Amino acid sequence: MPADEKPTASVWTRPRPRQREHLTREQIVAEAIRLLDAEGVEELSMRKLGTRLGTAATSLYRHVANKGELIELVVDDVYGEPDVPTAVDGTRWRAAVTRTATELRAMPLHHPWIAPELGQVGLVHIDPNAMPMSSTLLAQFEAAGSPTDEMNQTMGTLMAYVIGIATAEAACLSLIARSGTTEQEWVAGLRPAFDEATQEHPRLRSGSSAQQDVHPQRIRDDNFAYGLDRVLDGLAARLTP
Template identity: 80%
Template structure:
């Protein structure tokens, strides 16, 4: 790194300040996640979080220097919900990766606000939980037989698919939640308008009609599994190339 170039600022790259009061970083992070789950990323502010904790915003700044650092902390805490994949043998790598991908999607849908944070291009997650998860995935692809160069790209491809799908789903489910309807009610309410708009598009009508009696969540699960299988088919083909 050039002498005049500053390192990337991150809560994970500076020393943790000594504890001097009852309020802890862990309490701050837990309260922030509760607020985010209830009201979304737009509602998060140091002042609002301080009110939730019955503490002055200045007390929070003893633990995090700004909102960006707080986001780093909450993202990594949520990553801690994921089970780090145990290294599988070469014959089982695909099943292990599939479980990890499904866990990541489920975690994102539990916390819809996290989807944009995971999907930011160029954002590196230095937190210990995120690092353990990434290392675990790399170990799976290494066990599968991918070269050192390709295993990084394989993990990147997998994450891009999962985060991309989960981001779209999270936005869709958040819109439904704001409507006050269940997913089934929301889809049923849209059906007449879709049928009318697609009268001259038989391909659209045919595909939609074939699945109109299937629960919308099952359709989302099936679509995710289909896309994941195709991604893994392509990656597996590289092992035989």
């Protein structure tokens, strides 16, 4: 690195400050997640967070330098939620990867605010919870026979699919939540307008009509599973016996 070039700033690249009071970093992160789940990232501020914790914003800055560092911390904490398989077995790699992908999809569905933040904490995650998950995925693909020079691309392809579809789902579910209706009610309310708009597009109409009695969540789950299977089919074709 050139002498005049500064390293990328990250909460994980500087020493953790000593605890000087009853407030801990873990308490700050936990309350920040509760605030984000309830109000969204637009409402997150150090002042509001301090009020919720019963302290001044200046106390928070002893633990995190700024809002960006706080986002890094909460994203990593959420990355610790998925229960992913750690055992590596080349004959069962697909089941392990499917479970990991399903757990990853659940992150934005439980915490809709996290989806746009995933790309802002760095292209290469050095977070303590994100790194083991990535390492385990690579181990699964390696055991399956993925070409060594393709493993990072293999994992990237999988992550792009999972995070991409989960982001779209989270955005839609957030919109529905703001409407004050259930997902089923929201979809039912749109159906008359959709049916009218697709009168000249029979293929669209027939596909939708076949699923009109299926719960929207079931449709989302089935669509995710179908797409994931096709992604894994493609990746399986690249495996070395």
